[in-house]
Amino acid sequence: MKTGGIISVLVLVIVLVAGVNGEFVTCTNRGSKCFLKQLKCPSQCPSTSPSNPSAKVCYLNCNSPVCSPECKNRKPNCSGRGAACLDPRFIGADGIVFYFHGRSNEHFSLVSDHNLHINARFIGLRPEGRTRDFTWIQALGIMFDNHKFSLEATKAAKWDDEVDHLNFSYNGNELAIPEGYPSIWKSANNEIKVERISSKNSIMVTLPEIAEISVNVVPITKQDDKIHNYNIPSDNCFAHLEVQFRFLGLSSNVEGVLGRTYQPDFQNPAKPGVAMPVVGGENKYRTTSIFDTKCESCVFSPAQVPRKEDSLVMDYGTMDCTSRSSGGNGIVCRK
């Protein structure tokens, strides 16, 4: 009797401690495998909103065929799948690295699907005697349903870490997201969430069940300039974006410079074994502005979205494939 009482108290204490040390997460959409299940975060990432901005966060993918919280980095990983960094160097869904140079001061569609369209504005320069522009991604225009969100790296002569270089707009209005961490903005009906993942120059954009986009703003450093011979002028540090995309429900018809690599039968034209495989397609993906959804290969048509049935392409690109918690449970950490 007495022992039983002590054991119950112990069990209760253990449950309480577990609750304190790890948050529980759930999914509220009926279609999800995890609908209303209370699932505990892994011990490596006990919180969904850690006080340390560079800590991994606990994350539950409600679209996943398995129901298991995972650890996730919020900062973009330029070596991971879905990355678009540097002079734009992309990593496709297949893990293949490729370069798409486009042209400076032009726009190209990175992703074009039935209900998601993402354009990038390229900035850059062409040193004398070169046959092409050196380019970087300066801005993203993100469209879904009838919404338009943009984020831009603001121009700076000299880079200063203490200054925020991000500028946002939503449905045509400039959007102020206070500096600091945490600092979160959500649209009226939660169609989009933008959160700072450090006090300045890093954010994560979440379109629930559609995509997650991690972004840093970075300059061209003196060192980059020297290594690559960009010949950066003294009055512009070419502040640009490092981006990693994670897509939660692309269709098999997805298009765009990066998007097409998510087609189930995609054959990457990037030549294997080449140090810097460049892919073309400028004419297929060029748009006239950051919010233009028309291009030769573009497929954006939000009014007639085939719901769900074709949304089967899953991406676990930013999952922490180093921890024991992934790899099992049917999630394959592709290398």
Ligand SMILES: *[C@@H]1O[C@H](CO)[C@@H](O)[C@H](O)[C@H]1NC(C)=O
């Ligand atoms: C970034 O991704 C690569 C490739 O998946 C991985 O090897 C590396 O550990 C990742 N880096 C971080 C900081 O997670």
Ligand SMILES: *[C@@H]1O[C@H](CO)[C@@H](O)[C@H](O)[C@H]1NC(C)=O
């Ligand atoms: C930020 O973007 C708005 C348009 O959305 C533009 O009017 C404004 O000049 C931009 N600010 C900077 C500092 O680039």
